[in-house]
Amino acid sequence: MNPPRDKTFLRVEGLRKRFGATAALDGVELEIAEGELFALLGGSGCGKSTLLRCLAGLEQPDAGRVLLAGQDITAMPAFARPVNMMFQSYALFPHMDVAGNIAFGLRQDRLPKRDIAERVAAMLSLVQLEGFGGRRPSQLSGGQRARVALARALAKRPRLLLLDEPLSALDRNLREAMQRELVGIQARTGTTFVVVTHDQQEAMAMATRLAVMDRGRLVQVGRPAEVYEQPNSRFVAEFLGAANILEGTVTASGAEGQHIAGPGFGILAAGSAAPGAQVAVAIRPERLRLERAPMPAPPAPNQARGTLRGVAYRGEGFTFHVVLEGGAELRVSQPNQRRVTEAPVAPGEPVLVSWDDEAPVVLTS
Known part of the structure; x- marks a missing residue:
């Protein structure tokens, strides 16, 4: 610009x-x-x-x-x-x-x-x-x-x-x-x-x-x-801030966007790549939500299922490290709005990570 x-x-x-x-x-x-x-x-x-x-x-x-x-x-x-x-x-x-x-x-x-x-x-x-x-x-x-x-x-x-x-x-x-x-x-x-x-x-x-x-x-x-x-x-x-990068395959593309699937995650994002195309998607850690959940498969669009591997308390919030099926990792940042000192989920537990439709950005280069 x-x-x-x-x-x-x-x-x-x-x-x-x-x-x-x-x-x-x-x-x-x-x-x-x-x-x-x-x-x-x-x-x-x-x-x-x-x-x-x-x-x-x-x-x-x-x-x-x-x-x-x-x-x-x-x-x-x-x-x-x-x-x-x-x-x-x-x-x-x-x-x-x-x-x-x-x-x-x-x-x-x-x-x-x-x-x-x-x-x-x-x-x-x-x-x-x-x-x-x-x-x-x-x-x-x-x-x-x-x-x-x-x-x-x-x-x-x-x-x-x-x-x-x-x-x-x-x-x-x-x-x-x-x-x-x-x-x-x-x-x-x-x-x-x-x-x-x-x-x-x-x-x-x-x-x-x-x-x-x-x-x-x-x-x-x-x-x-x-x-x-x-x-x-x-x-x-x-480089600019932190970003989770997920690599997956376009399974369908239409008026609502493109469906992208990978081990443990499903993404619906803007774009029109042909089915079968390999794409990379960026999602910022603060745009993610995390909750304790069982591990049924496959995940719905804009959800990822995995296991919580680590939690870091940072004063203003928590940072969660989640490992998905296939080894991909997600970093989830959540603000500490209620002065909570203990994370709501413990390492080793199955978790569901979700995000709003506009959060994923398909990288063009």
């Missing part, structure tokens, strides 16, 4: 980059609208940081173009682009105070002292660090250092801000708080943000749209809920 062409602010066309025999970027095509908070999501080595560095001008692609507001900036040096970058390490100058760090780029641009002072004060207010201008980075918490790095990156008023794993050094609670801060600051400034992260929850919590990358390619682009609920491949289904 791309923004309408007349609203496209950043366009990447056929970008390729190799490091020796490795294709870091393999024909990347991407469009981002002005004012978006866009996330690049993928595992280590998938190409997301290389793409970010090509956008920043820190790497030159072997082929393809980068256009910003219609201008080809592919060969433009980094310092000449209306682009700034917030690095994973924050890269704050330890010998400078907070105000000096924020002002550094402005001094390099030779702005008048009065303008610099006003801009620094505005940035400190934006990131809620008024009164911290005289402190050194060593006197700040991790979250405060992240805010200073963000303020410095925004001080030059870039049209595009690139953030490379900006919150990876923070603990969970602080990270979640900073996610909300980043979203709020992006909304207030209207600056287009492109965030690189390997954290699926972070990308879904922050982004207006995201792209999942694998081996130098964008394998799916869309709104977080779109990509999560309708993954287009096994890779996306398993």
